[in-house]
Amino acid sequence: MTKRRILYFSCLAVLLCQSGITFYLPMLPAIANDLNATAEFAALSLSLFLVGMGVCVMLWGRLGTTLGSGRMLTWTLLLYGCCTLLLAASPVDWAFLALRLLQGALAGGISVAARALLVEQYDGKDLTRAYSSLSLCFVLSLGASQFIGAMIATLTNWRMAMLLVALPCVLMATVKGLDVAAQHRVLTRRIGERPHLHKLIVQPRFILPVLAGGFGYSIIVVFSSTAPLLFQQSFNWSMWEYGLLGWPISIAYLLGTRLASTLATGHNEVMMLRFSSALLLLGALIMLIASSLLKNSAYAIWLPYCLMLVAQGMAYPVSLSLASRQSTGAASPAMALIALVHQLLAALTNLISSSVGTSPTVLVMLCAGLASLAWLATRANP
Structure with a gap:
């Protein structure tokens, strides 16, 4: 399988797993009402998904090194689909929440494996562009899947909407996963190597970009849940x-990813990160x-x-x-560490957002605080 096909498969997998965050959001009131x-319930359903994504990522990193990123991506995607099928049949709220936790854990495996596949295949500016393509799927899950979820739930019900995520x-x-697992070849420089994660976590050139991306990601999660x-x-x-x-949300994020893909040269990423954080x-x-002016x-x-x-x-x-x-070293453990910090x-x-209540003031203050932290992380990056 060519690099381009691996990229397409990874992007589609991330699109489907990230839809677990946004696809069902417009249906939350209907789901809560149906399950009494x-x-x-609304805050817990998203929090448990995020906790599941974060708790198991280091395990996924080890499995990715042992089994290979391609095989791990195939199996986690299959299990994610089965879990979503069970979500569509949830009879009570506690079952729905338990499955959301499991769904989040599997989504974490998909995310780690998809990123690792790209690291193993691309380098330099090509890696930045590959990550930009991966971000396009995050765009679609962020906005378009939200719109599609609202449309399907309006025309049918939330259970049918869940089925339409599970089946693909x-x-x-x-159909495609077995092909990826069979034909994917890890770069020779990655085979058998394990990165020293304790050294990575204290290395400014690693942890500061991770924190900058994580604070921005947290803004999106808080906004999407609130x-x-x-x-x-x-x-x-x-x-x-x-x-x-x-739609405007998707277009905005799409513009950002296109700018990253177009402007990246392999040498100007630090400057780009500082500009984007500003x-x-x-x-x-x-x-x-x-x-504050237009309450x-x-x-506003x-x-x-x-x-x-x-x-x-x-x-x-x-x-x-x-x-x-x-x-x-091997890509999967490093990608798992990044995913752990972000989640x-x-x-x-x-x-914090759910504990202080839902209000425009709380949302705005959290966004401002997180954006400030992202900016500080990029300013400290050597």
Whole structure:
């Protein structure tokens, strides 16, 4: 299988696993009502998914080294599809939440394996561009899948929407996954080597780009978990209206990833990361000022958020590329370490958000704080 086909397969796998975060968000009120869930159900359903992604990533890193990234991607994608099928049949809220935890763990395996495949196949500016392509799938899961989820749930119900995520996962794993696992070859320089993770975690050139990308990722997670209820309750939006917001969100992130892919040369990534983090902070400051002046306007929140997504679309693939270059061993453990840091940051931020309540002020302050931390991380990067 060619590098391009491996890239396509990895991107589609990430698209399907990341849809576990955003696809069902417009349906959350309907799911909670159908399962007679408590008021904390919405926050728990996303938090457990993120916890599952973070808890098992180091295990996925070890398995990726032992089994190979291709095989691990195939099996985790198949199991993710089966888990989503069970979600569609959940009879009670506790079963739904337990399956969300398992689904998150499997999504973490997909994410680690897909990134490792790219590291094993690409280097330099090509790696940054490959990560930009991977980010395009994050774009679609971020916005377009949210819109599709709202449309399907409006026309049918949330259980049918879940089925439409599960079936492609199972089909891809059985038809294309075996081909990837059989034909994928790890680069010779990666075989049998294990990176020293304790050395990586204290290396500024590794951990600072990881933190910069993780703080930006946390902004997206907090906004995605808070905005559905916030916009429907505080601004009287319908589920359909919130689903439509997925398009400008997708376009904004798409623009950022295209800029990263176009401008990356293999030598200017540090400068690009600093610029994108400054743009992220600018978007947060605009959101802060606009929301204080226009307290009853949803535009004051989501339009600056789109600017922040342009910045994060640039920052995320660049930060992954910079961090990946610091590891000379097998790709899976290093990718697992990056995923662990990102998921811990996202889960912690989402926990803080859910504990202090849902309000425009809390959302804006969290976005501003996280953007400031991302900017500081890039300024400290040597």
